[in-house]
Amino acid sequence: MIYLDNAATTFPKPACVAQDVAACLRGFGVNPGRGGYRLSARAGEAVFETRALLAALFEGTPERVIWTKNCTEAINIVLKGTLQPGDHVIISSLEHNAVLRPLERLRQENGVQYDVADVCPADPGQTVENFAALIRPGTRLIFCTQVSNVFGTVLPVRALGALAAQHGLRFGVDAAQGAGTEPISLRRDGVDYLCVPGHKGLFGPMGTGALLLGKDVDVLPLTEGGTGSFSLSADQPQDYPDRLESGTLNLPGIVGLRAGLRCLRRVGMDAVRQHEQTLVRLLKEDLSVIPNVRLFDAMHTNGAGTLLSLTVGNAHSEQTAALLDDSGFAVRAGYHCAMLAHTRHGTADAGTVRVSPGVFNTVPQIKNFIFCLNKIALGRKVC
Amino acid sequence: MTDLIKFKTQAAAQRAQQTLLSHGVSARLRRDPDPDRRVGCGFALYVPDIALARSLLQAAGLLPRGGDKG
Numbered sequence: 001m002i003y004l005d006n007a008a009t010t011f012p013k014p015a016c017v018a019q020d021v022a023a024c025l026r027g028f029g030v031n032p033g034r035g036g037y038r039l040s041a042r043a044g045e046a047v048f049e050t051r052a053l054l055a056a057l058f059e060g061t062p063e064r065v066i067w068t069k070n071c072t073e074a075i076n077i078v079l080k081g082t083l084q085p086g087d088h089v090i091i092s093s094l095e096h097n098a099v100l101r102p103l104e105r106l107r108q109e110n111g112v113q114y115d116v117a118d119v120c121p122a123d124p125g126q127t128v129e130n131f132a133a134l135i136r137p138g139t140r141l142i143f144c145t146q147v148s149n150v151f152g153t154v155l156p157v158r159a160l161g162a163l164a165a166q167h168g169l170r171f172g173v174d175a176a177q178g179a180g181t182e183p184i185s186l187r188r189d190g191v192d193y194l195c196v197p198g199h200k201g202l203f204g205p206m207g208t209g210a211l212l213l214g215k216d217v218d219v220l221p222l223t224e225g226g227t228g229s230f231s232l233s234a235d236q237p238q239d240y241p242d243r244l245e246s247g248t249l250n251l252p253g254i255v256g257l258r259a260g261l262r263c264l265r266r267v268g269m270d271a272v273r274q275h276e277q278t279l280v281r282l283l284k285e286d287l288s289v290i291p292n293v294r295l296f297d298a299m300h301t302n303g304a305g306t307l308l309s310l311t312v313g314n315a316h317s318e319q320t321a322a323l324l325d326d327s328g329f330a331v332r333a334g335y336h337c338a339m340l341a342h343t344r345h346g347t348a349d350a351g352t353v354r355v356s357p358g359v360f361n362t363v364p365q366i367k368n369f370i371f372c373l374n375k376i377a378l379g380r381k382v383c
Numbered sequence: 384m385t386d387l388i389k390f391k392t393q394a395a396a397q398r399a400q401q402t403l404l405s406h407g408v409s410a411r412l413r414r415d416p417d418p419d420r421r422v423g424c425g426f427a428l429y430v431p432d433i434a435l436a437r438s439l440l441q442a443a444g445l446l447p448r449g450g451d452k453g
Contacts (some may be wrong), residue, residue, distance in 0.1 A: 034394040036414030048397040063394040229392050231423030242392045
């Protein structure tokens with residue numbers, strides 16, 4: 001099986017991730033931040049080292065790195081912990097359901113309003129203008145994806161951060177696809193809330209994610225409970241990260257994430273992105289000459305992407321993905337939990353086959369994929 | 384001889400510890416051995432020179448001037 005679904009989760013992980021998770025469970029898998037004994041202190045050190053690595057990568061501060069179980073939870077914390085009835089939010093036309101669904105619930109139950117700004121992949125300036133045109137009295141937040149999980153479009157995050165700052169708005173980013181491949185900085189990009197998964201481009205295990213808070217923002221907790229601090233108070237602590245981190249942390253996951261982050265630091269984000277873009281460029285060049293294959297590479301920003309969506313003939317994307325599975329390729333098809341992206345960009349009928357290479361994929365694997373997709377496009381059931 | 388500086392959260396104490404270590408000042412993190420009995424548990428850094436440690440942490444904005452519980 002050749003795995004080309006790295007946009008869902010990177011696989012395999014670097015060997016050091018599994019090794020460090022196992023070492024944690026065997027050697028210091030105790031509760032961090034609770035006990036005063038040395039083993040607990042060691043667990044606490046591992047947690048803080050991982051906070052510091054994330055803070056360094058995204059130019060935040062370690063105490064404002066909040067652990068979550070995934071990027072979706074981080075997004076929910078931001079939206080439900082900051083928006084009030086009557087507040088207005090602007091999101092992009094490429095948002096994942098992780099953004100759309102909590103906002104829709106807030107609209108239905110809490111009187112929060114939102115509008116959708118169209119993304120123009122070929123014209124980032126127009127994208128920013130589309131956001132600006134939707135700002136109105138009551139607008140509190142611009143929230144957008146960094147990289148589309150369907151098309152690989154990179155949004156003009158820095159310009160949108162500047163737009164938000166210019167109008168006194170908060171700015172949040174869903175970096176589910178970009179974290180680890182596309183640079184982003186809380187400080188330089190004006191990001192107030194940065195939501196990241198641990199298990200995708202940062203190479204950690206599933207069950208890890210984080211919310212990084214800008215220096216002047218506050219978020220109400222969705223969950224209250226034990227934090228290992230202020231234990232005689234019935235009120236939730238106000239200090240971060242404790243305010244938003246109740247209950248025992250996922251220490252083995254965080255330790256695995258630390259290994260993944262160290263690996264990413266060694267390899268370099270630029271090298272990862274360039275490798276993935278090279279493989280996608282190869283896909284585009286060779287697949288574009290197959291008559292029955294439709295590529296959605298026009299959605300790429302500046303002609304480059306780290307993933308590629310496509311369809312074959314009139315077949316539903318799930319049918320094509322099933323044939324690819326029978327041929328030994330793991331790709332994601334359908335609607336990718338992104339209703340807005342498909343309905344606003346014309347792919348809601350058949351969905352798309354999403355091919356997302358990772359750092360461990362090779363040129364021969366991609367050549368093999370192209371060969372098999374060609375056969376499928378010509379009507380062969382299985383390559 | 385060591386003295387201690389108290390912190391509300393483990394993360395705050397850890398960042399202060401990191402800062403002190405980067406300045407060559409040793410700092411050992413433990414649970415607060417004598418927490419405020421109205422508030423509950425907290426964290427503490429044991430440092431050899433409390434005046435120097437306070438001054439470094441205050442300069443870094445990690446300890447309010449005039450008191451612990453950064």
